[in-house]
Amino acid sequence: xxxxxxxxxxxxxxxxxxxxxxxxxxxxxxxxxxxxxxxxxxxxxxxxxxxxxxxxxxxxxxxxxxxxxxxxxxxxxxxxxxxxxxxxxxxxxxxxxxxxxxxxxxxxxxxxxxxxxxxxxxxxxxxxxxxxxxxxxxxxxxxxxxxxxxxxxxxxxxxxxxxxxxxxxxxxxxxxxx
Amino acid sequence: xxxxxxxxxxxxxxxxxxxxxxxxxxxxxxxxxxxxxxxxxxxxxxxxxxxxxxxxxxxxxxxxxxxxxxxxxxxxxxxxxxxxxxxxxxxxxxxxxxxxxxxxxxxxxxxxxxxxxxxxxxxxxxxxxxxxxxxxxxxxxxxxxxxxxxxxxxxxxxxxxxxxxxxxxxxxxxxxxxxxxxxxxxxxxxxxxxxxxxxxxxxxxxxxxxxxxxxxxxxxxxxxxxxxxxxxxxxxxxxxxxxxxxxxxxxxxxxxxxxxxxxxxxxxxxxxxxxxxxxxxxxxxxxxxxxxxxxxxxxxxxxxxxxxxxxxxxxxxxxxxxxxxxxxxxxxxxxxxxxxxxxxxxxxxxxxxxxxxxxxxxxxxxxxxxxxxxxxxxxxxxxxxxxxxxxxxxxxxxxxxxxxxxxxxxxxxxxxxxxxxxxxxxxxxxxxxxxxxxxxxxxxxxxxxxxxxxxxxxxxxxxxxxxxxxxxxxxxxxxxxxxxxxxxxxxxxxxxxxxx
Numbered sequence: 001x002x003x004x005x006x007x008x009x010x011x012x013x014x015x016x017x018x019x020x021x022x023x024x025x026x027x028x029x030x031x032x033x034x035x036x037x038x039x040x041x042x043x044x045x046x047x048x049x050x051x052x053x054x055x056x057x058x059x060x061x062x063x064x065x066x067x068x069x070x071x072x073x074x075x076x077x078x079x080x081x082x083x084x085x086x087x088x089x090x091x092x093x094x095x096x097x098x099x100x101x102x103x104x105x106x107x108x109x110x111x112x113x114x115x116x117x118x119x120x121x122x123x124x125x126x127x128x129x130x131x132x133x134x135x136x137x138x139x140x141x142x143x144x145x146x147x148x149x150x151x152x153x154x155x156x157x158x159x160x161x162x163x164x165x166x167x168x169x170x171x172x173x174x175x176x177x178x
Numbered sequence: 179x180x181x182x183x184x185x186x187x188x189x190x191x192x193x194x195x196x197x198x199x200x201x202x203x204x205x206x207x208x209x210x211x212x213x214x215x216x217x218x219x220x221x222x223x224x225x226x227x228x229x230x231x232x233x234x235x236x237x238x239x240x241x242x243x244x245x246x247x248x249x250x251x252x253x254x255x256x257x258x259x260x261x262x263x264x265x266x267x268x269x270x271x272x273x274x275x276x277x278x279x280x281x282x283x284x285x286x287x288x289x290x291x292x293x294x295x296x297x298x299x300x301x302x303x304x305x306x307x308x309x310x311x312x313x314x315x316x317x318x319x320x321x322x323x324x325x326x327x328x329x330x331x332x333x334x335x336x337x338x339x340x341x342x343x344x345x346x347x348x349x350x351x352x353x354x355x356x357x358x359x360x361x362x363x364x365x366x367x368x369x370x371x372x373x374x375x376x377x378x379x380x381x382x383x384x385x386x387x388x389x390x391x392x393x394x395x396x397x398x399x400x401x402x403x404x405x406x407x408x409x410x411x412x413x414x415x416x417x418x419x420x421x422x423x424x425x426x427x428x429x430x431x432x433x434x435x436x437x438x439x440x441x442x443x444x445x446x447x448x449x450x451x452x453x454x455x456x457x458x459x460x461x462x463x464x465x466x467x468x469x470x471x472x473x474x475x476x477x478x479x480x481x482x483x484x485x486x487x488x489x490x491x492x493x494x495x496x497x498x499x500x501x502x503x504x505x506x507x508x509x510x511x512x513x514x515x516x517x518x519x520x521x522x523x524x525x526x527x528x529x530x531x532x533x534x535x536x537x538x539x540x541x542x543x544x545x546x547x548x549x550x551x552x553x554x555x556x557x558x559x560x561x562x563x564x565x566x567x568x569x570x571x572x573x574x575x576x577x578x579x580x581x582x583x584x585x586x587x588x589x590x591x592x593x594x595x596x597x598x599x600x601x602x603x604x605x606x607x608x609x610x611x612x613x614x615x616x617x618x619x620x621x622x623x624x625x626x627x628x629x630x631x632x633x634x635x636x637x638x639x640x641x642x643x644x645x646x647x648x649x650x651x652x653x654x655x656x657x658x659x660x661x662x663x664x665x666x667x668x669x670x671x672x673x674x675x676x677x678x
Contacts, residue, residue: 015641023641
């Protein structure tokens with residue numbers, strides 16, 4: 001029963017990476033993790049200046065939480081970031097199920113990779129675009145950046161205008177797979 | 179005339195860098211406060227602040243507002259203006275307005291800036307001085323059609339460059355005729371935006387050259403020396419990411435040949451102040467003149483480390499009319515220096531800008547490590563300015579030792595709150611061809627397969643930390659529902675239905 005499952009403490013938590021790799025940990029997560037079949041000590045520290053780090057196999061790894069939204073995390077370790085969603089076995093199952101239901105006829109949004117100003121829109125509604133084809137010129141940090149389509153298809157809608165300022169992740173246009 | 183006060187028409191690390199030398203020389207420093215970063219560090223380091231944060235003209239960025247800067251300089255009776263790099267540093271109108279207003283411009287005259295800044299005039303000067311050049315359009319190309327015609331004459335690949343450009347902006351390489359129209363419009367747009375001048379010219383593009391530049395110092399009495407070269411080949415989209423001095427590619431005879439050519443170029447315009455002559459060096463050690471930058475460069479610290487000369491101090495002394503205190507034979511290059519640019523960029527997403535707040539920043543400085551930065555704990559990275567956070571400069575006896583110390587210094591350079599190019603620096607240091615000194619401008623695109631370095635366990639540790647943090651929050655707040663959607667709990671019934 002779902003209600004009971006929710007009340008009962010989940011014993012496992014899974015960090016699912018953006019590349020779909022699952023890292024499973026047992027709750028409670030108390031400074032010990034299973035690693036290659038063995039339980040290994042893991043030590044979390046904070047230095048006097050307020051930097052967090054893990055000591056792992058006698059090496060220091062600097063940690064930083066770059067983003068945290070509900071169960072979405074972006075964690076930086078020694079300057080390299082990794083994105084995860086933290087899932088329970090139930091939520092992971094649900095997520096995997098929903099992923100299978102994706103409707104291919106729905107447009108894929110192209111989002112602004114960074115905040116900036118739209119300098120030029122190179123395509124219009126109905127244009128055919130190929131993967132890797134530049135579709136928008138976005139100016140940010142004094143550079144003009146070509147934003148390319150990451151899929152091939154037909155432009156379904158354009159959500160921005162020339163000279164408009166956009167925030168990161170704003171939808172620029174939708175492209176339907178052809 | 180002795181300069182007693184300087185207005186620094188710049189911000190960030192270079193403003194602080196200039197303040198340091200001004201302080202050493204007993205000169206009072208003035209800086210400009212903008213509404214875009216009213217709490218920036220450089221404001222606190224300066225002796226006086228001129229406030230541009232109110233009543234500002236939105237149509238013109240503060241550091242480009244020539245008339246307002248001149249008016250403020252006159253009002254505060256400053257003796258001189260140092261433009262730093264970027265902004266108005268190579269704007270001949272600004273230098274001319276300073277001269278007209280009896281304010282010393284710390285840099286060359288407006289005529290020199292104009293002639294060297296105008297790429298076609300500069301090339302003509304180089305030709306007259308007998309310095310090798312690349313083929314290309316004699317002047318700016320007026321439209322895409324002309325670009326197409328010139329390109330087919332000299333052959334692809336070609337490069338389109340902003341006539342008033344610098345710093346890699348307004349530059350596009352075109353390998354095929356079908357791209358020329360689109361690239362021409364990109365380059366002119368960018369040039370118009372960045373330099374207020376849409377003119378671009380076209381020249382033969384040398385594949386995989388090295389980018390080598392020579393630092394020049396010249397006084398107003400005709401004395402010119404070069405302070406050796408800087409190796410700037412590690413670039414991405416013409417943006418330098420690290421620089422070293424000397425270059426692993428040069429021996430003393432090539433250094434002398436290129437250094438002499440650089441001095442010839444400087445002499446052809448009766449250059450004075452600090453300046454940089456940029457060359458391309460091909461795989462057969464043929465060099466050709468690219469351009470001369472009539473300002474202090476971002477990467478000047480590596481030259482300072484190997485020569486022991488304070489370039490900002492020399493610029494000020496030259497502006498005062500002093501003679502150079504040394505001749506060419508007094509210049510000795512000692513050891514090896516490398517500058518790592520630490521930018522707020524996401525190297526895992528194509529070096530896109532990473533905005534945000536630097537929660538904490540910390541590094542270790544010692545006799546081998548110098549850090550030039552304009553940020554500190556709490557500094558905000560805004561979209562208004564470039565993405566550079568800091569320059570980490572290492573100086574040691576040999577290149578090998580400098581690389582080794584670089585690794586240590588990079589591991590001890592901690593920044594919390596934003597993505598940076600630090601992991602990229604580590605990847606470069608791991609590359610064997612880089613370590614051997616065997617690289618050119620295609621290094622990043624061809625040689626460096628992965629733009630950041632990480633170890634296998636790091637993903638596991640990140641996963642652990644994410645899970646740990648999540649579990650801790652669940653424990654702290656048991657009422658917090660496990661399954662949420664748009665911030666709201668999903669009822670067990672909905673969930674059950676979905677899972678059916």
